[in-house]
Amino acid sequence: MIDDYSADLLGKLVNRVNSVIIGKRKEIELAIVSMLYGGHILLEDVPGVGKTLLVRTLAACLGGTFGRIQFTSDLMPSDVTGVSVYHPQTGQFEFRPGAIMAHVVLADEINRAAPRTQSALLEAMEERKVTVDGVTHPLPKPFLLLATQNPLDYEGTHRLPEAQLDRFLMRIALGYPQPEQEVAMLDRMQERLSLEEIRPVLLLEEMVQMQRQVRKVLVDERIKQYLVAIAHASRRHSQLALGISPRGTLAWMGAAQAMAYYKGRSYVIPDDVKAVAAAVLSHRIMLKPEAKLSGLRGEDLVEDLLSQGKVPVSHPHRGVSS
Known part of the structure; x- marks a missing residue:
């Protein structure tokens, strides 16, 4: 059974995120449950319902490093994983990590990139590592990828391969808020803390420990x-x-x-x-x-x-x- 301290932390985490994302407690709980297992999350919905805000709020509450990758049609795999740069002075190659080398990574509008770039995430999602020029680099622990995606009938989108979809533990849709929730959102917008002011609720070590207990x-x-x-x-x-x-x-x-x-x-x-x-x-x-x-x-x-x-x-x- 979960101890009282961990239960209290999870309760505070849900309440903190719920104070920013109005009226989506069930979806927030599902996202946190997915993170407790160490699973990646695909947030699929129309633009403007808070997908990116949810990811950034979760990242702020967890602390650690945060990476954001804006997926576009010209994004290259090396922009995701990193690249080896040659230094003539030393004759050595230096690895410059991509945005994937973070504890919490937002893959924003993931289905706007070409399939070749999307596939660059497969090794990271499954094995928690990336390989660049034959050298393997482990990802930090915990590593959580949260991707946002617009519906496939929107212009400029590419279907994610089945193999990649299978690596997301959950797909969550936020949906439009109810009228009273949208009014509450407008009210709270005037007094809400900025994301930079949100203090972490969970230490990274505490999240890793909970994942072991799960x-x-x-x-x-x-x-x-x-x-x-x-x-x-x-x-x-x-x-x-x-x-x-x-x-x-x-x-x-x-x-x-x-x-x-x-x-x-x-x-x-x-x-x-x-x-x-x-x-x-x-x-x-x-x-x-x-x-x-x-x-x-x-x-x-x-x-x-x-x-x-x-x-x-x-x-x-x-x-x-x-």
């Missing part, structure tokens, strides 16, 4: 069987061209562990699994053309898959049973 959260065998059953059902679903990969199943379990930890438990229950399912799975599946034409979304198919599976029964203090 991986110790108990996952009952029946929960694992449920996850695998849903994944296999997705691979046979009549409206899906691509189902959940084994990496997706692992990510789903890890996100459920992080949700259980965030909720103060040392074991996963079915509610944890369902709470993160849409954010973890909807971008990992590919709908058939006829399903898209009928207006279905990835979230709809995830809900359909969950409704077909036999959910394990949870008991307080005893995890789950059949």
